Amino acid sequence: NGKQTVDHAIMENYWRRGEPLPASGPIQLQTHGGEIRWRNIEVRPLGTDEANDILASKSNEDYTSVFDGKTLDGWIGAVNDYEVTEDGSIQCQKGRGGNLLTEREYSDFSVRLRFRLPERGNNGLAIRAPAEGNPAYAAMTELQVLDNDHPAYAKLDERQYHGSAYGMAAAKRGYLRPTGEWNFQQVTVIGPTIRVELNGNVILDADVSKVEDYMAGSAHPGKTRKSGHFGFAGHNDPVEFKDISIREEN
Template sequence: MKYNVTLNWILFFLITCTVQVQSRDKTDENKIFKLSKSEKKENFRFLFDGSSMDKWVGNKTEYVLEDGCIVMRPQQNIGGNLYSKDSFDNFVLRFEFMLTPEANNGLGIRHQTMDDKNYQGMELQILDNEAPVYADLKPYQYHGSLYGYAPARRGFLKKTGEWNQQEVIADGSRIKITLNGEVILDTDINEVTKDIPAEKIQKGLLNKNGRIAFLGHGSVVKFRNIRIKKIL
């Protein structure tokens, strides 16, 4: 009798382990994103599908792969940004992101160098707009804004801890951002800078080509399902 009980427990343990492994494998597979049929027809491709960060270079100490996401995990005395290996001029970029309370990051586009101290491209703000600590920012410092130049509409971010969907269209001097189905920015760089002396325009703002970048500011932010299409 004691032998049968022991054998039953062994069988139960083996079955349980098998189910857990199968479940874990299935979960891992589910973290790999696929392009939709329409995106395939439109020639979108992945910059990050949840499986690896091999299309990115730069700060891979703080930007890490976790559960199918690129997660910014700030560490002391590290710093640095994450950059796409490839450069793009005109494109449609789609991605999902999740903010934590007081989260602050930035989407860099057309960055021509990987100089972390002096941004060599433009920044589109990524921010927890509702955090009290950011109550007194300038209008052009909130989420989706062309940082320092053109303010985005507010009120369309989901709560912290929920996934947001964002699309960025960069076509020549025109920048358009759609957040969770709402257009929050539709601006022209030439228009917003036409009255600014050339020497006072941020270096890199007028770049025609460059890398995609995530510009961390010491807070946890998650990114996933990053895909891009060149505009020809």
């Protein structure tokens, strides 16, 4: 009746608790035995950009931009392997790689960003990373940024797909937008816990302190890090990132 009653709530999966809702499906009208009637039902599909804008409009209080859209000021590491595109995104140069990190270090924080994957694209989000070393092992974790559906990645370990804490905890699959479209992602890191929301769906909610089974038996000595840099772990593909902002969680 003209009053908003729900705002940015992530719907639970009534049918499969612990799983996000399917990425697509019917809209259902449900009763519990009593009479109820609906009328004047209208649906308007949302395009990718509009959907991302709605997701990004969730309270931005205390989030600070860490990328000015023009330069790599405030970033360290592989600054020569990344570039700022004409449309204001950070892009790993094709055939280049390395770790591009924020100058600042963070402990508990939430980061929001948009990313776009090329075909077969591969990158990663470095979480509490040291200035040197492989974030997949030396940082708290590297959260995968990956074109999950490319045939080249058909036989990966489940802990290597998009949003996963690399080699430690597998993210839910099926929530990336089509390759070449922008995605919206929010990552919240508090203590040993990591929560990843991709396009409005929770695809990872893990406590890495409880992980004892590692991919290929490889140790992750950095998983106990309490602070470090945030950034991108490039793997030679022109993956793009923009609208990057961080809020420290106290």
